[in-house]
Amino acid sequence: MDVPKIEIKLDATKVVEDVYEDGVADVLKEVSTIGVDAVKTLKLALFPLQLGAFFQDRLTRYFSEALHRVPLEHRVAPIESTVLQISEKLRVQEEGGIITEMYVALLECAFDKRRFGQAHPSFVNIVTQLSADEAILLDHISTANAKIYFGREPIDWAQTSSSIERHFSEVMFKSVKLDWQFFINPDVLAEPSYLQIYIEHLVSMGLVSYDNDRPTELAQAFESINGQLQPAWAIRLSRFGKLFHQACTGEAILRATASDRL
Known part of the structure; x- marks a missing residue:
C-alpha cells in the first residue's frame, strides 16, 4: 500500500510577528520614524529565530538605550553592516561593563546624523581587541596635554600614585x-x-602615539634627578585615536566595574 506524500507548509510569519510584538514592539515603533531601512536593520539584528529570549531582551535594551540618547530630530537610519556587527558583539557582553558601554556608544553614534561619520567601520573590531584597562587608559590620556609615564619595563616604585x-x-x-x-x-x-x-598594544593599533619628539618641561625636569636616571616617556591620543574615543565614549568617564577585572 502506497503511503500518500503530504506536503506540509509552515508559515512562520505570524509567529515571528507575535514574538516581535512581545517586548520589541516599542523599539520597532521608534525606529520606524527613521524609515523602512532602519526597521529592516533592527529586525535582522533582533531576529527571534536566531536568538534566545534572554539575548533578544538584552539587545533590545541596548538598542533602546542608544536610540534614546539621540534627539528625535537627529536620528537617522544606521548602516546595516555596522549595526549587525555591533549586535553580534553585544550578545556576549556582560551588562554594565566598560566594553559593553563602548559598543552602545558606537551604536548611538550610528543612529545620530550629526555624528554619523564618526562610526568608522573598523571601530567595532578595535573595541573587541581592547581590555577594560586599555579602554580606561585611552580615556585617561584623552586630555589636551600629553601624559607622562615611567619605565620602559614595569618598575616597583611606579605601581601607585603614592x-x-x-x-x-x-x-x-x-x-x-x-x-x-x-x-x-x-x-x-x-x-x-x-x-x-597596554601602551605598546594601543600604539600598534594606531590609537596612541609617543610625544617624545616634543618633550614637555615636566618630562625634561624628571629625566635626571640627583644623578639618577628617571626613564620617562610622554604619550597622547593619535588623530585616529581621538576619533575612536569620541565615537566610543563620547563624554562618558570610563571606570572599571567588577566584571571588567582581569
Missing part, C-alpha cells in the same frame, strides 16, 4: 606632590603592572 610621589620625595630630599593632569595615574588601572604592555 609610591611614585614617595620615590621622588626620597631622591629630592623633600616632599613631592605631582600634578596628575600631566602624568598617567596608575591608580585608575586594575592592573598597573601591565601599563607598558
Whole structure:
C-alpha cells in the first residue's frame, strides 16, 4: 500500500510577528520614524529565530538605550553592516561593563546624523581587541596635554600614585606632590603592572602615539634627578585615536566595574 506524500507548509510569519510584538514592539515603533531601512536593520539584528529570549531582551535594551540618547530630530537610519556587527558583539557582553558601554556608544553614534561619520567601520573590531584597562587608559590620556609615564619595563616604585610621589620625595630630599593632569595615574588601572604592555598594544593599533619628539618641561625636569636616571616617556591620543574615543565614549568617564577585572 502506497503511503500518500503530504506536503506540509509552515508559515512562520505570524509567529515571528507575535514574538516581535512581545517586548520589541516599542523599539520597532521608534525606529520606524527613521524609515523602512532602519526597521529592516533592527529586525535582522533582533531576529527571534536566531536568538534566545534572554539575548533578544538584552539587545533590545541596548538598542533602546542608544536610540534614546539621540534627539528625535537627529536620528537617522544606521548602516546595516555596522549595526549587525555591533549586535553580534553585544550578545556576549556582560551588562554594565566598560566594553559593553563602548559598543552602545558606537551604536548611538550610528543612529545620530550629526555624528554619523564618526562610526568608522573598523571601530567595532578595535573595541573587541581592547581590555577594560586599555579602554580606561585611552580615556585617561584623552586630555589636551600629553601624559607622562615611567619605565620602559614595569618598575616597583611606579605601581601607585603614592609610591611614585614617595620615590621622588626620597631622591629630592623633600616632599613631592605631582600634578596628575600631566602624568598617567596608575591608580585608575586594575592592573598597573601591565601599563607598558597596554601602551605598546594601543600604539600598534594606531590609537596612541609617543610625544617624545616634543618633550614637555615636566618630562625634561624628571629625566635626571640627583644623578639618577628617571626613564620617562610622554604619550597622547593619535588623530585616529581621538576619533575612536569620541565615537566610543563620547563624554562618558570610563571606570572599571567588577566584571571588567582581569
